[in-house]
Amino acid sequence: MAVYAVRHPEDVDNAKKILNGRRETEISSAGYGQLQRLVMLVSGQEYNIKMILTSPLKRASLMAFACQIHLGVPMFGMPILIERNCGVCTGVKYSELSKHATKYRNVGDHVYIEEAEGYENDEMLCERASEAHKRVLEITKDVQENEDVLIVSHGAFLRAMRLVIEGKTHHDFASAKTPKNCEIFRLF
Numbered sequence: 183m184a185v186y187a188v189r190h191p192e193d194v195d196n197a198k199k200i201l202n203g204r205r206e207t208e209i210s211s212a213g214y215g216q217l218q219r220l221v222m223l224v225s226g227q228e229y230n231i232k233m234i235l236t237s238p239l240k241r242a243s244l245m246a247f248a249c250q251i252h253l254g255v256p257m258f259g260m261p262i263l264i265e266r267n268c269g270v271c272t273g274v275k276y277s278e279l280s281k282h283a284t285k286y287r288n289v290g291d292h293v294y295i296e297e298a299e300g301y302e303n304d305e306m307l308c309e310r311a312s313e314a315h316k317r318v319l320e321i322t323k324d325v326q327e328n329e330d331v332l333i334v335s336h337g338a339f340l341r342a343m344r345l346v347i348e349g350k351t352h353h354d355f356a357s358a359k360t361p362k363n364c365e366i367f368r369l370f
Contacts, residue, residue, distance in 0.1 A: 183322060183325045183326065183327055183330065183331065184330045184331070184368055184370075185318065185322065185330070185331045185332075185333060185369045186224075186229065186330060186331070186333070186366055186367065186368055186369060187332075187333040187334075187335060187340050187343065187344075187366070187367060187369040188220060188245070188332065188333070188334055188361075188364060188365065188367075189335065189336060189337050189340055189361040189362065189364065189365055190209075190213075190237075190241040190245055190335070190336060190363065190364075191209050191210075191212075191213030191214065191216040191220070191245055191363050192209070192210045192212050192213035192216060192363040192364075193207045193208060193209050193210055193241045194208050194209075194210050195207045195273075196210065196213070196363060197212065198275070199275060199277070200273060200274065200276070201268050201272065201273070201275075201276060201279065202265075202268075202272065202273065203265055203266060203267060203268030203269075203271070203272040203273075204239060204264060204266075204267060204268070204272065205272055205273055206239065206240050206241075207241070209241055209244060213241075213363065213364075216363055216364035217244070217245050217248055219364065220249070220364045221248050221249055221252050223366065224249055224252075224253065224332060224366070225252055225253060229330050229332075230328060230329050230330045231249070231255060231329075231330045231331070231332045232255050232325060232326075232329040232330065232331070233255055233256055233257075233258070233321075233322065233325060233329075233331045233332070234246050234250055234255060234256070234258070234331070234332045234333075234334065235257075235258050235260050235318060235321065235331065235333045235334070236257060236258070236259055236260065236263065236333070236334040236335070237259075237260070237261075237263040237264045237265065237334065237335045237336060237339070238259050238260075238261050238263075238264060239264060239265060239336070242263070242334045242335055243334070245364075246332075246334040249332060249334070258321065260317065260321075262310060262313060262317060263333065263334075263335045263336075263339060264336070264339070265335070265336035266301075266302040266307050266336075266338045266339060266342075267300060267301065268295075268298075268300075268301060268302075269298050269299050269300025269301035270282050270298050270299045271283060271295055271298050271301060276292075276293065279293040279295060280293050282298055283295045283296070283298040283301075284297045284298055284299070285297035285298075286298075287356075289356050289357075303352075304342070304352035304353075304355040305352040307338060307339065307352070307355075308342045308345060308346055308351065308352040308355070310339075310342070311339065311342035311343040311345070311346045312346045314339075314343060315343060315346055318331070318333065332366075333369065337360045337361060338360070340360075340361050340369075341358045341359070341361070342355065343369060344358065344369065347369060347370050
């Protein structure tokens with residue numbers, strides 16, 4: 183069994199460089215194009231998707247639903263796969279995050295939040311990702327060796343899951359790669 187992960191398609195906040203966290207925003211026109219390409223990709227011979235697990239947020243679940251309809255496989259919503267809670271930074275333009283975070287640092291051209299009111303920090307996110315990994319293993323225990331599972335989630339959360347699976351910690355989060363919208367990769 184292979185478990186693949188994919189980040190949701192671009193939404194309106196992504197396009198406007200706004201930190202959306204758990205905000206429900208519409209998929210952008212570019213995002214709909216990404217979604218169509220992804221559905222065609224997972225329908226190809228390279229993948230044998232037999233189960234889809236998805237975050238409940240609309241930008242992820244719409245993509246999961248499109249894949250489910252096209253592939254004819256079961257889809258299960260998993261609230262634990264939801265994006266990080268960004269607290270007071272939710273809905274803030276990237277360029278203004280430093281005004282809202284109580285502790286942050288610049289990493290390249292990116293403002294990296296370490297603390298903000300209501301913010302799910304890296305340690306909490308990695309703990310949740312570890313629990314999600316256990317639940318995914320439990321749910322997929324009956325999936326056959328030659329079958330694949332697709333997880334549809336979010337950038338920060340998938341970043342945390344990848345770290346946990348690689349045996350790394352929240353201390354490695356700032357340097358970990360965030361998947362692009364609709365980027366599919368093998369998680370384990």
